[in-house]
Amino acid sequence: MDKSQTDATKQRTVQPELSGKLKQKMRYLDEITSAINKFDDRRVYELVDPQEYATLVRGNKQTESTHLADLVQDVHPDLSHYLSTELIKYLRATYSFFFFEETKLGDFDIFFGNWWDRRLFGRLDVLNAKLVFDGEEYDKLTQSFALEAEGKNYNSDRIKEIAHQSQELQSLVENQDERDQEKETLRGQLKEVGESRNLFNGGHAKSERQTILDQLTKLADEDDKANNAYKGMKANEDESLVLSKEDTILSYEKQAIRKVFGSFENFKTHNENLYVDYLNSLISKGIEDGTLSPDEARPAKSKTTDEDDKKDEVIEDDK
Amino acid sequence: MTSENNHSEATSAMSQASESNSQASVSASDVQKQVAAESTSAAPQEKPLTPSERFRIYNDNIKDGLRNGIQFTKHLDQLTETNDTDDLLAAATKLFDFTMNTDFVNFPHQYSAADYYLLFMGRLLELHAQSGVVLQSASDHEELSMHFAALGAQPTFKFVLVGGTNGGAFFTDKSSGLHLFYLNLEHKQLRFNSKAFTDLFAVSLISETVADRMKAINSLITFGKDLEKDYHFSVDYNLLAVENNVRYPTRHAILPAGTVDKLFVASADSNYMLQNAPEGHGAIIELDDGLTFGVAQTGTETAPQWVLTTEDSDGKISLMQVLLQYDFIREWYLANRSDLEIQSDPLIFA
Numbered sequence: 019m020d021k022s023q024t025d026a027t028k029q030r031t032v033q034p035e036l037s038g039k040l041k042q043k044m045r046y047l048d049e050i051t052s053a054i055n056k057f058d059d060r061r062v063y064e065l066v067d068p069q070e071y072a073t074l075v076r077g078n079k080q081t082e083s084t085h086l087a088d089l090v091q092d093v094h095p096d097l098s099h100y101l102s103t104e105l106i107k108y109l110r111a112t113y114s115f116f117f118f119e120e121t122k123l124g125d126f127d128i129f130f131g132n133w134w135d136r137r138l139f140g141r142l143d144v145l146n147a148k149l150v151f152d153g154e155e156y157d158k159l160t161q162s163f164a165l166e167a168e169g170k171n172y173n174s175d176r177i178k179e180i181a182h183q184s185q186e187l188q189s190l191v192e193n194q195d196e197r198d199q200e201k202e203t204l205r206g207q208l209k210e211v212g213e214s215r216n217l218f219n220g221g222h223a224k225s226e227r228q229t230i231l232d233q234l235t236k237l238a239d240e241d242d243k244a245n246n247a248y249k250g251m252k253a254n255e256d257e258s259l260v261l262s263k264e265d266t267i268l269s270y271e272k273q274a275i276r277k278v279f280g281s282f283e284n285f286k287t288h289n290e291n292l293y294v295d296y297l298n299s300l301i302s303k304g305i306e307d308g309t310l311s312p313d314e315a316r317p318a319k320s321k322t323t324d325e326d327d328k329k330d331e332v333i334e335d336d337k
Numbered sequence: 338m339t340s341e342n343n344h345s346e347a348t349s350a351m352s353q354a355s356e357s358n359s360q361a362s363v364s365a366s367d368v369q370k371q372v373a374a375e376s377t378s379a380a381p382q383e384k385p386l387t388p389s390e391r392f393r394i395y396n397d398n399i400k401d402g403l404r405n406g407i408q409f410t411k412h413l414d415q416l417t418e419t420n421d422t423d424d425l426l427a428a429a430t431k432l433f434d435f436t437m438n439t440d441f442v443n444f445p446h447q448y449s450a451a452d453y454y455l456l457f458m459g460r461l462l463e464l465h466a467q468s469g470v471v472l473q474s475a476s477d478h479e480e481l482s483m484h485f486a487a488l489g490a491q492p493t494f495k496f497v498l499v500g501g502t503n504g505g506a507f508f509t510d511k512s513s514g515l516h517l518f519y520l521n522l523e524h525k526q527l528r529f530n531s532k533a534f535t536d537l538f539a540v541s542l543i544s545e546t547v548a549d550r551m552k553a554i555n556s557l558i559t560f561g562k563d564l565e566k567d568y569h570f571s572v573d574y575n576l577l578a579v580e581n582n583v584r585y586p587t588r589h590a591i592l593p594a595g596t597v598d599k600l601f602v603a604s605a606d607s608n609y610m611l612q613n614a615p616e617g618h619g620a621i622i623e624l625d626d627g628l629t630f631g632v633a634q635t636g637t638e639t640a641p642q643w644v645l646t647t648e649d650s651d652g653k654i655s656l657m658q659v660l661l662q663y664d665f666i667r668e669w670y671l672a673n674r675s676d677l678e679i680q681s682d683p684l685i686f687a
Binding site: 132133134135136256259260262263266269270 | 595597598599601602605610611612613620
């Protein structure tokens with residue numbers, strides 16, 4: 019046994035490949051640690067998702083081995099929390115109408131505006147520097163912009179409809195006296211028909227009777243509606259308030275977007291290019307600080323920045 | 338006042354009284370009663386009063402009555418002429434329950450306690466160089482009234498005395514009967530009534546300019562400040578309070594859902610924005626020139642209390658002024674009055 023064991027030990031060879039792999043991991047972790055300690059957010063972004071960084075920022079697909087990034091998967095919330103400070107500072111400057119609240123470590127809600135009952139508009143994906151909007155809320159805003167062409171608000175039609183309904187209810191209430199009179203007349207007629215019924219005009223009387231009964235039923239229905247009219251009008255008022263409030267919120271959102279971005283289209287373009295724009299801003303800062311050499315950075319052209327150098331534009335088009 | 342069966346002594350006494358005070362008169366029947374009373378009280382003395390003794394007593398009674406009248410004129414001199422606020426209050430307090438008439442000397446021309454309240458108020462404001470109110474006396478009888486210089490002859494105010502043990506008086510609009518405030522000099526209390534101020538200044542007088550209405554209101558605020566400063570009154574300014582830290586509690590501690598939403602929609606229509614309050618649970622509107630109006634829940638989860646707030650750079654603007662100045666806030670306040678109306682002292686304005 020002893021011998022075979024010794025043999026086994028002897029048989030084992032040095033594993034340079036494995037230790038190389040492990041060293042790579044260590045290097046990766048060392049690098050990301052050092053980047054965090056130096057507050058080099060750009061580098062952190064590059065290390066956390068080399069693929070995305072290479073594609074979008076460098077404009078090529080040469081990457082540092084992507085799988086290494088899996089090493090920090092479980093600390094993404096911490097990384098996200100760490101990176102949020104600078105990112106939110108940047109976002110507050112560019113998207114002054116968005117407010118961010120950290121609901122749990124690294125998770126951020128986006129609120130649109132600081133007005134009363136502002137909407138929860140989505141969440142911030144810090145590691146991808148991406149605004150992830152709530153589909154429904156975003157859709158309302160999109161429609162609201164589209165409806166401007168018709169000179170309408172998002173809820174204009176419904177509000178008009180409700181107002182019309184309330185008006186009808188109001189007139190039902192107001193016409194109660196008329197209905198009461200009409201009912202009395204009809205009841206009188208009914209009685210007459212009943213009394214004049216005889217063998218010869220039986221069929222005719224029956225149909226006449228039915229007509230009167232139908233009219234009475236219709237009036238009774240209207241009475242019922244009138245009795246519930248107050249409730250209905252109150253409900254309409256409540257609904258109308260909710261809709262008006264929503265329209266007000268949407269109008270503030272549209273105003274805010276116009277004020278900052280000029281148009282909804284421009285806003286959308288900015289959202290799409292947020293990652294590139296943000297990383298470029300970090301690169302520019304790095305170059306200014308002297309912590310980054312201009313060659314190293316090679317920022318890609320963002321659609322939102324003005325005429326940058328043409329070379330980068332080509333790279334952008336390649337992807 | 339003069340009775341048919343004047344005794345000669347009464348007549349001569351009356352002429353005497355007339356010399357010292359043209360407004361005094363003496364009733365002959367009173368004299369008889371008094372003399373009769375004297376004779377009864379002198380019952381143990383077997384000897385009836387001699388005519389000269391009777392006249393001495395009679396004369397003393399008249400003198401007392403006249404002295405009482407003189408005393409009254411001294412208080413009135415003090416109330417109308419003094420420049421000292423303590424003397425002013427002392428004179429006023431004396432006059433409120435001064436009984437001018439005695440059994441022997443009656444004064445047919447008299448002002449009432451309510452008039453002395455008004456005179457006191459007018460004088461105190463005069464001493465503080467506040468010329469916002471105008472005192473006026475009726476031409477055909479003894480009665481004072483007051484109006485605001487900025488608003489002209491209408492509305493007109495008088496004090497209405499409160500009976501019962503508490504006393505005090507309401508400053509009342511003569512035509513509507515609205516009590517703007519309650520004043521009690523004895524208990525040193527002044528209580529403004531939010532409901533009456535709203536009814537009068539935010540509804541009835543809506544056609545007057547805001548500046549004129551505020552001038553009128555400010556003279557009443559000054560009156561409160563004077564009472565606080567000069568006499569250490571306790572004053573509830575209510576919706577007239579101007580300090581920034583004042584919280585105006587709403588009538589219903591919990592506002593129904595939608596109340597704040599209504600203000601939100603109304604403010605947008607008026608090109609203002611109701612924002613989430615930077616802290617706490619509530620909302621604010623930044624109005625003009627650094628003025629902020631707020632609605633906030635300041636209570637706890639279990640015991641909520643909604644309040645209205647106003648803040649401005651100088652701490653000079655009251656809720657009342659905001660209601661007058663901003664149509665959309667006033668309309669919202671009036672439309673939701675049953676929930677919002679700021680409460681006045683419930684012990685006084687039930």
